[in-house]
Amino acid sequence: xxxLQESGPGLVKPSQTLSLxxxxxxxxxxxxxxxxxxxxxxxxxxxxxxxxxxxxxxxYYNPSLKSRVTISVDTSKNQFSLKLSSVTAADxxxxxxxxxxxxxxxxxxxxxxxxxxxxxx
Amino acid sequence: xxxxxQSPSSLSASVGDRVTITCRASQSIxxxxxxxxxxxxxxxxxxxxxxxxxxxxxxxxFSGSGSGTDFTLTISSLQPEDFATYYCQQSYSTLGLFxxxxxxDIK
Numbered sequence: 193x194x195x196l197q198e199s200g201p202g203l204v205k206p207s208q209t210l211s212l213x214x215x216x217x218x219x220x221x222x223x224x225x226x227x228x229x230x231x232x233x234x235x236x237x238x239x240x241x242x243x244x245x246x247x248x249x250x251x252y253y254n255p256s257l258k259s260r261v262t263i264s265v266d267t268s269k270n271q272f273s274l275k276l277s278s279v280t281a282a283d284x285x286x287x288x289x290x291x292x293x294x295x296x297x298x299x300x301x302x303x304x305x306x307x308x309x310x311x312x313x
Numbered sequence: 314x315x316x317x318x319q320s321p322s323s324l325s326a327s328v329g330d331r332v333t334i335t336c337r338a339s340q341s342i343x344x345x346x347x348x349x350x351x352x353x354x355x356x357x358x359x360x361x362x363x364x365x366x367x368x369x370x371x372x373x374x375f376s377g378s379g380s381g382t383d384f385t386l387t388i389s390s391l392q393p394e395d396f397a398t399y400y401c402q403q404s405y406s407t408l409g410l411f412x413x414x415x416x417x418d419i420k
Contacts, residue, residue, distance in 0.1 A: 239357065239400060241408040252407055288356055297363050298404035299347045303356035 194219040196289050196304035204283075204311050210276040214289030214304060221270050222247045227292040228272045229300070230263060232285040240285075244292060245272055279311045315339050315403055317412040325420040332388040334415045336401035341381045345405035348377055348386045351414075352397045360399075361386065391417070 200212035214228070221228060229244035243253035245263045253261045257276070265272040276283060287309055291302040316339040326332050336346065344364040349357035359368045361377035364384055374389045388395055398416045403409040 238413050239402075239411040241410075243408070254408055290356075297366070298345065298409075299359055299362040299368075300349070300357070300402075301359050301368070303358070306356050 194291060194302045196291065196302055198287060198289050198304045198307040200307065200309070202308060202310060204279055204309060205313050206280055206311055207278055210274070210279050210283060210287075210309055210311070212274045212287055212289070212307065212309070214272050214274075216270045216272075216291075220267075221265060221272065222267045225293070225295040227252075227294055228263075228265065229290045229292050230274045231288045231290055231300075233288070233306070234282075234285045242274065242276070242287075281311050283309070284311045285309060315342060315406055315410060317401055317403055317410050319399075319401060319412040319415050321415060322413065323416040323418065325418055326391050327420045328391055328393055330391045330420075332391050332395075332417060334386045334399055334401075334417075336379075336384040336386070336412050338382045338384075338403055338405075342403045342405035342409075344380045345403055345409070346377070346379065346384045347402045347404055348375075349400045349402065349411075350395075350397045351400065357400060362404075388417075 195217045197215045204210045227244040230242035245251045260277045262275040286306040288306045289304040290300045293301045318337045320335045346364045348361040351357040365377045376387045398414045401412040
């Protein structure tokens with residue numbers, strides 16, 4: 193059973209960089225066939241893609257966040273990470289890491305539990 | 314961008330009711346449509362992929378249909394554990410957008 197777990201600070205100051213890591217267990221990031229993704233949900237709102245990375249390192253970012261986002265992967269640790277720079281209160285949200293199945297169907301089949309990140313001084 | 318809409322935005326129903334939620338895409342997405350269920354404080358859960366395929370472990374009272382631009386999620390007999398918010402998501406294009414959600418609560 194694949195499991196994903198987000199980790200990182202729950203409080204970030206405005207203008208600083210939000211950094212989160214997702215640790216994958218029960219499966220290898222290097223196995224291919226999946227995009228490793230970050231999705232966020234503002235309080236009481238819907239779901240917003242941040243971007244994803246393939247195990248090879250190729251990435252795709254939401255154009256609305258692209259200038260501030262970096263997603264990276266560490267296959268040796270079976271982890272992938274998110275950095276979001278120059279944060280404001282509008283970046284306060286629950287951040288989910290997730291696996292997107294892309295072999296045949298394209299769907300988010302596994303999610304982390306989510307972690308609330310609050311941007312405040 | 315392909316925009317997704319859902320209707321209704323919320324509904325109240327009773328245990329045992331048949332519930333139907335509609336999702337519409339701004340252009341044809343073939344059958345590249347997924348449905349997720351989210352309960353408060355929890356991550357979304359995949360219910361239906363490719364418009365009509367039931368994800369492993371999901372009860373058979375959930376079903377999906379449609380293609381092109383119009384899709385439906387049906388719960389044949391609503392159970393207490395089904396009160397949640399339901400999101401559609403198109404997977405036709407990269408970073409396919411989610412619909413705004415439909416909240417199903419107890420009448």
